[in-house]
Amino acid sequence: MTPRATIGEYLFRPRATDYDPVCREDEELPQLARVGLLIDYRGLYRTGRNSKGKTHGTRGPEAVTAVCLHQTAVMMSHKSALRSQYHSLIYPDGTAVLCHPATAYLWHARKANRFSVGVALVCCAAGVEGNPRTLWRPKSEPSRQATEATDAQLKTARAICGYYLRTLPNLRNVIAHRQSSRMRRSDPGSRIWQHVALQVDLCPGATLARGLPLPSEWTGETKDLDYYGRRTIS
Ligand SMILES: [Zn+2]
Numbered sequence: 001m002t003p004r005a006t007i008g009e010y011l012f013r014p015r016a017t018d019y020d021p022v023c024r025e026d027e028e029l030p031q032l033a034r035v036g037l038l039i040d041y042r043g044l045y046r047t048g049r050n051s052k053g054k055t056h057g058t059r060g061p062e063a064v065t066a067v068c069l070h071q072t073a074v075m076m077s078h079k080s081a082l083r084s085q086y087h088s089l090i091y092p093d094g095t096a097v098l099c100h101p102a103t104a105y106l107w108h109a110r111k112a113n114r115f116s117v118g119v120a121l122v123c124c125a126a127g128v129e130g131n132p133r134t135l136w137r138p139k140s141e142p143s144r145q146a147t148e149a150t151d152a153q154l155k156t157a158r159a160i161c162g163y164y165l166r167t168l169p170n171l172r173n174v175i176a177h178r179q180s181s182r183m184r185r186s187d188p189g190s191r192i193w194q195h196v197a198l199q200v201d202l203c204p205g206a207t208l209a210r211g212l213p214l215p216s217e218w219t220g221e222t223k224d225l226d227y228y229g230r231r232t233i234s
Contacts, residue, residue, distance in 0.1 A: 028159045028160070028166075029163060031159070032096055032156065037094050037095050037096060037156060038096055038098070039095060039098070040097075040098045041081060041098060041099050041100075042098050042101045044082070052084070052085065053083040053099070053100075056105045056106060056107060057104075059103055059105050060103065061169060063115060063170075064103075064116065064117055064164075064170065066116040066117075066171065066172070066175050067171065067173070068108065068116040068119070069157075069175070069196060070177045071121050071187055072120050072124075073125075073187070074124065075122060076089070076091075076122050078095065078097060084097075084099045084120075086106065087099060087102055087118050087119065088117070088119045088120070088160050089120050091122050091153065092123065092152070093153075094152030095156070096159070102164060102168055106118060108177075110181050112175060112180040117168070119164075120188075121149045121157055121188060121196075122153075123148060123150075124144060124145075125147070125148050125186065125189035126146040126148070126189055126190075127185055127190065128190045128215075128227055129146075129189065134185075134227060149191055149192050154191075157195075158195075158200055161200045162200055165200065174197045175211055176188055176211075176218075179211030180211050182212065185227070190218045193218040198219075198220075215227040
């Protein structure tokens, strides 16, 4: 039997073939599910006009070579994950929502769309934790304060990244959205980079940081570029 549900303008119809062929056997997801921290929307087929949650084609699991980390820069409900262009969303309470299979082609990181899975933490993080001048503020919210990722959220994000790294055969890199777009300087921000990218138990041979340079405030490495991409030594 195929269950149906209508949420707003969207009609969802689970299709078994939408599930990841390679991403089902892993210890991490059942562990999250046991403690009530996993919502799986991967099998839900989106229909309807203007559906932001629609995929833009599919690819083989071998085409995925990187996890791309994001912050959403806006607070979101669990339900709004249905309209997401990320593969996974991680919420402040530590819940992971798997929005799409890793084989779905989505628009989340410009040039990195083709080869990456998008993992986004729901928060409004400063580009450099504790420095309000590095917080992106929309015009409608000029006095916005930073809402950094919670410890529970960071823990789940590490679990989800580890899950992708173990189950996708060619996944070897963790990148930041900042590395594929000059407009996303604070994406995902120093706290997420340090507590997720730099902590994930990478596969043998895995590397960090491909693309535009990362600031030393994130990496802890001394470089000749500051947060704004300016040269600090001549
Ligand atoms: Zn992003």
